[in-house]
Structure formats: structure tokens, C-alpha cells
Ligand code: MG
């Protein structure tokens with residue numbers, strides 16, 4: 001058992017090396033990248049479907065759809081209008097790693113991309129340890145889950161830059177207390193940007209779209225974002 005820890009450390013440091021390479025490539029091509037993480041069923045794919053529809057023609061989007069098995073999510077995203085969609089089927093692994101991402105983006109024409117969305121495998125544990133070279137992690141939670149998720153999975157909430165609370169149309173049908181979630185999440189990570197949305201009813205999505213558009217504009221004009229301190233890479237911490 002005792003050799004487990006050094007092996008894990010070695011895997012993670014190799015992952016960090018590849019993630020740094022990804023980050024450098026994306027920065028060079030001025031691509032914003034977001035790593036979407038959540039439990040299964042929180043609505044990552046739904047949010048990306050809506051985003052594809054809303055920002056089509058305004059922002060050039062590429063998507064990597066991670067799943068343990070099946071390319072179902074990738075298919076959904078293509079049907080939603082995604083022009084650059086790549087499946088990343090882990091074949092059993094419960095997270096994406098930098099090697100998988102690097103292999104995919106090496107074949108993409110990043111000059112044609114403004115924003116890269118990485119939909120991670122539905123899992124709030126190990127995806128928090130694997131830097132994928134993204135600018136930020138975005139953690140989703142839906143109102144059908146326990147509202148103590150931030151307390152149970154603090155690393156994920158600490159390492160994320162934004163929290164999306166989805167399925168707000170179902171509030172009141174469960175014990176989920178949205179204010180408690182926000183408070184718990186902000187206790188862990190005071191800088192967390194929070195969006196409250198319903199993909200189904202398309203509520204609250206405009207703030208999300210505006211933020212994405214802002215991130216893209218800031219990346220193209222880095223002097224502006226540097227002045228606002230927006231260019232940190234929380235994923236690299
Ligand atoms: Mg999905």
C-alpha cells in the first residue's frame with residue numbers, strides 16, 4: 001500500500017507538465033478554456049447545448065466531451081450545432097487527464113477557436129486534482145442534489161472559479177436550499193462567481209453568456225484583463 005502515494009504524485013506531476021504545455025498553446029492562440037465539472041446529471045451537456053445555440057455566430061466554440069463510456073454527449077453537442085466537437089471516452093477512468101486533452105487539441109486548428117469547453121467526466125472527486133491546462137474550472141450543481149455538496153467536496157469548489165446552480169425551476173420541490181449552497185460555497189471560495197440558471201426554462205442564462213463573451217474579449221485584449229486582474233489561471237494552482 002505504501003508505494004501508492006509516490007506513484008500518484010508522479011502521475012500528477014507528469015499531468016501538470018502536460019497541462020502547462022496545453023495552457024501555453026491555448027494562450028498563444030488566445031483561446032479561453034473552461035473545464036466543466038460536476039456530479040453526473042447536473043446538466044453540463046444541457047448547458048453546453050444552450051450555449052452553442054445562443055452564441056453561435058458570436059463566439060467560435062470547440063468542445064471536448066468527456067465520458068467514461070459512449071459518445072452520446074458528443075453526439076448531442078453536434079446536434080445542438082457544435083462544429084468542433086471531440087469525444088474523449090476514458091474507457092473506465094473517472095476523470096480526464098492532460099494527456100487526453102493534449103492529444104485532441106494537437107489536431108485542432110486553434111486559430112479558429114475563441115473558447116474551448118471541456119466537459120469533464122461526472123465526478124466531483126479526482127477531476128479536481130487533474131489540471132487540464134484550462135483557464136478555469138466551472139463547477140455545476142443542480143437543485144436535485146444535496147445542498148451540502150460544497151462541504152462534501154471542498155477541493156472542487158476551492159479550485160473552481162465559477163459555480164453554476166442549475167435546475168432552479170425545481171426549487172421548492174426538494175429540501176435544496178440555494179442560499180445555503182451559496183453560503184457554503186463562498187465560505188470555501190469567497191471569489192467564486194455564481195450563476196443561478198434553469199437550462200430547461202432558459203432562465204438566468206444571459207449572465208452566463210455575457211460572462212463568456214467578456215472572457216473572450218478579455219483574452220483578445222490582454223492589457224484590459226491584466227488591469228482587472230482577470231488573467232489568473234486558478235486551474236494551475
Ligand atoms: Mg454530460
Ligand code: ZN
Nearest residue numbers: 093094095126
Ligand atoms: Zn478519476
